Amino acid sequence: GKVRAPTHIISTISDDRGDEPCYAGVPMSSIIEQGYGVGDVISLLWFKRSLPRYCTKFIEICIMLCADHGPCVSGAHNTIVTARAGKDLVSSLVSGLLTIGPRFGGAIDDAARYFKDACDRNLTPYEFVEGMKKKGIRVPGIGHRIKSRDNRDKRVELLQKFARSNFPSVKYMEYAVTVETYTLSKANNLVLNVDGAIGSLFLDLLAGSGMFTKQEIDEIVQIGYLNGLFVLARSIGLIGHTFDQKRLKQPLYRHPWEDVLYTK
Numbered sequence: 067g068k069v070r071a072p073t074h075i076i077s078t079i080s081d082d083r084g085d086e087p088c089y090a091g092v093p094m095s096s097i098i099e100q101g102y103g104v105g106d107v108i109s110l111l112w113f114k115r116s117l118p119r120y121c122t123k124f125i126e127i128c129i130m131l132c133a134d135h136g137p138c139v140s141g142a143h144n145t146i147v148t149a150r151a152g153k154d155l156v157s158s159l160v161s162g163l164l165t166i167g168p169r170f171g172g173a174i175d176d177a178a179r180y181f182k183d184a185c186d187r188n189l190t191p192y193e194f195v196e197g198m199k200k201k202g203i204r205v206p207g208i209g210h211r212i213k214s215r216d217n218r219d220k221r222v223e224l225l226q227k228f229a230r231s232n233f234p235s236v237k238y239m240e241y242a243v244t245v246e247t248y249t250l251s252k253a254n255n256l257v258l259n260v261d262g263a264i265g266s267l268f269l270d271l272l273a274g275s276g277m278f279t280k281q282e283i284d285e286i287v288q289i290g291y292l293n294g295l296f297v298l299a300r301s302i303g304l305i306g307h308t309f310d311q312k313r314l315k316q317p318l319y320r321h322p323w324e325d326v327l328y329t330k
């Protein structure tokens with residue numbers, strides 16, 4: 067009989083051995099012929115299943131809305147400085163990507179984790195926020211450097227609008243909004259930010275689509291899939307910033323002395 071040598075790698079998302087590559091079992095020709103979009107490809111490669119159109123559209127909206135937020139944010143700044151130091155595209159891109167984390171763009175998974183836990187345990191916003199404060203943890207998904215009660219983040223409004231008219235339930239997002247109402251009573255800039263909006267709405271997408279078991283949802287939240295949306299999206303902008311600096315032939319960046327407080 068045949069003896070199967072043990073493999074060094076197990077892989078379950080794509081297969082390139084046949085006539086045509088398959089993503090989660092779906093051949094490339096079907097992906098093209100059926101007019102799949104990038105949201106469908108993400109569903110297949112990340113979640114290993116085809117999701118309903120409103121879900122893949124939501125994923126695409128997240129990617130489009132998070133693609134860039136100007137040259138001043140941490141990621142773009144790093145990318146611009148790196149490109150101006152004469153580095154190549156990949157170096158400039160990853161130098162920007164490396165800033166994505168708990169404060170900038172990478173709070174989506176933690177927002178989903180904490181909002182899910184608090185909502186599932188029926189904590190009031192007061193209990194949740196004050197509990198976090200006692201533990202010395204800033205609420206992920208809340209707060210913004212330039213957005214505030216009177217200068218809301220349009221991206222958050224657009225995501226909420228889409229979900230309210232397309233999702234079967236927006237329970238977690240509504241919970242996040244009650245948290246925002248409470249945090250806004252403490253300070254003007256403690257709005258629900260784009261990470262918090264995506265984190266809470268993705269919980270609604272996972273729970274409401276009927277495509278995931280409770281255990282799978284816990285696993286997705288536990289592993290931390292959702293920051294991937296921001297990483298993927300912002301790569302588009304960071305690549306754009308790299309090309310922009312090179313096209314503009316910008317010289318080596320040196321930060322001005324006047325902008326540094328030299329002190330002992």
Ligand code: ACO
Nearest residue numbers: 168169170171173204205206207208209210211259260261
């Ligand atoms: N939860 C509770 N309290 C907060 C929060 C929060 N998320 N954010 C700010 N505060 C309060 C705290 O009392 C803070 O004081 P501390 O430094 O003693 O903790 C006080 O506000 C002052 O904060 P600011 O200096 O005004 O906040 P800053 O502008 O420096 O931070 C930031 C903005 C980093 C987004 C912050 O609000 C935060 O850490 N939020 C959680 C992480 C997050 O969601 N990041 C994603 C942002 S969206 C994006 O990057 C795409």
Ligand code: LMR
Nearest residue numbers: 132134135139211212260
């Ligand atoms: C972003 O999308 O980069 C931000 O929301 C962060 C910022 O400070 O604008």
